[in-house]
Amino acid sequence: MPANLTPQYHAAEKRYRQANTPEEKLEALREMLSVIPKHKGTDKLQADIKRRMAQIKEQAKKAPAARQVPHWVIEKVGAGQVPVIGPPNAGKSALIAKVTHADVRVAEYPFTTQMPAPAMMPFENIQIQLIDAPAHSEEFSVHWLPELIRRADACVLVADLSDDTTVLQIEYVVDSLEERDVVLMGAEPEEREGFEVYIPTLLVGNKADAESADAVLADLQGMFGQRFPIVAISVESGAGLDGFKRTLFEVMKITRVFTKQPGKDPDLTEPFVLAEGSTVHDLARKIHKEILENFTYGRLWGSSGRFEGQRVGEDHVLEDGDIVELHTR
Ligand SMILES: Nc1nc2c(ncn2[C@@H]2O[C@H](COP(=O)(O)OP(=O)(O)OP(=O)(O)O)[C@@H](O)[C@H]2O)c(=O)[nH]1
Numbered sequence: 001m002p003a004n005l006t007p008q009y010h011a012a013e014k015r016y017r018q019a020n021t022p023e024e025k026l027e028a029l030r031e032m033l034s035v036i037p038k039h040k041g042t043d044k045l046q047a048d049i050k051r052r053m054a055q056i057k058e059q060a061k062k063a064p065a066a067r068q069v070p071h072w073v074i075e076k077v078g079a080g081q082v083p084v085i086g087p088p089n090a091g092k093s094a095l096i097a098k099v100t101h102a103d104v105r106v107a108e109y110p111f112t113t114q115m116p117a118p119a120m121m122p123f124e125n126i127q128i129q130l131i132d133a134p135a136h137s138e139e140f141s142v143h144w145l146p147e148l149i150r151r152a153d154a155c156v157l158v159a160d161l162s163d164d165t166t167v168l169q170i171e172y173v174v175d176s177l178e179e180r181d182v183v184l185m186g187a188e189p190e191e192r193e194g195f196e197v198y199i200p201t202l203l204v205g206n207k208a209d210a211e212s213a214d215a216v217l218a219d220l221q222g223m224f225g226q227r228f229p230i231v232a233i234s235v236e237s238g239a240g241l242d243g244f245k246r247t248l249f250e251v252m253k254i255t256r257v258f259t260k261q262p263g264k265d266p267d268l269t270e271p272f273v274l275a276e277g278s279t280v281h282d283l284a285r286k287i288h289k290e291i292l293e294n295f296t297y298g299r300l301w302g303s304s305g306r307f308e309g310q311r312v313g314e315d316h317v318l319e320d321g322d323i324v325e326l327h328t329r
Pocket residue numbers: 087088089090091092093094095105106107108109110111112113114133134135206207208209210233234235236237
């Protein structure tokens with residue numbers, strides 16, 4: 001039976017996946033359990049969530065505090081963390097150097113990048129955190145790459161359009177990650193069985209300037225066109241880069257919401273970034289716990305409302321560009 005998980009469930013599960021402390025994990029699991037549809041199709045998942053909660057409580061008793069953060073855990077800033085992965089020499093670092101101000105190493109030999117490095121890419125009124133990742137191939141891979149991707153908000157998978165073995169290389173990346181329960185998909189599926197993690201992914205064919213590019217791109221589309229959105233770019237000529245940014249933004253399914261104070265104009269410079277399907281409740285939580293606890297009602301301007309200044313409750317689902325005034329007691 002399909003699980004029919006709701007956006008609220010997915011949002012809580014994402015918080016669980018990205019949690020850094022046992023308390024954060026427990027809080028997210030509790031929320032998952034409270035919003036999961038209660039029927040036969042989710043029995044297994046419910047049991048799994050409860051088992052994880054018990055495990056975390058058990059561990060917290062045994063091993064207090066001592067926690068070392070692994071080097072691949074990169075602090076999240078901006079609208080979302082997006083590792084740029086793929087086979088060696090595809091132009092992952094070159095792409096990051098082109099669309100951010102970061103100083104990353106680009107070279108004509110493979111396996112240039114060894115350690116993950118973050119870089120901010122501006123897009124409209126937000127900043128997306130790209131992470132330059134080491135190559136992933138049959139000859140060489142780093143054991144922590146699936147862990148880096150598991151925590152991510154989305155992924156950019158770069159393919160080399162100048163190389164006629166590209167389809168096989170991309171297949172290897174996708175399959176080997178799937179073996180580690182990290183599933184790259186264009187969009188998260190509506191339903192699922194277990195605890196594998198789905199990462200929204202954009203497939204980027206780079207080196208569109210190369211002679212063989214059209215043929216390789218056609219092969220990629222044949223093989224992965226159903227699974228991922230695909231964009232062709234050339235870092236060298238700059239072709240396709242605007243489309244790349246926009247499509248990545250769409251893949252990330254971000255809802256940007258502005259807040260305003262009663263009687264004042266809204267601050268339209270910096271939006272709050274929420275996951276698609278987020279509610280007024282999620283916005284209040286994001287701003288401050290106190291606002292969440294003392295929330296009485298909201299007023300809303302934007303496409304999710306029926307009219308300007310509509311009064312809304314906690315459960316109201318927000319849309320990109322909405323402006324919300326939060327009233328508290
Ligand atoms: N023709 C062409 N060459 C490119 C393009 N983008 C990158 N390159 C070249 O491809 C080579 C590899 O680029 P990198 O950015 O180092 O590739 P990478 O994927 O980061 O490689 P690793 O870190 O080794 O996995 C360099 O020689 C780049 O100059 C492009 O759009 N067209």
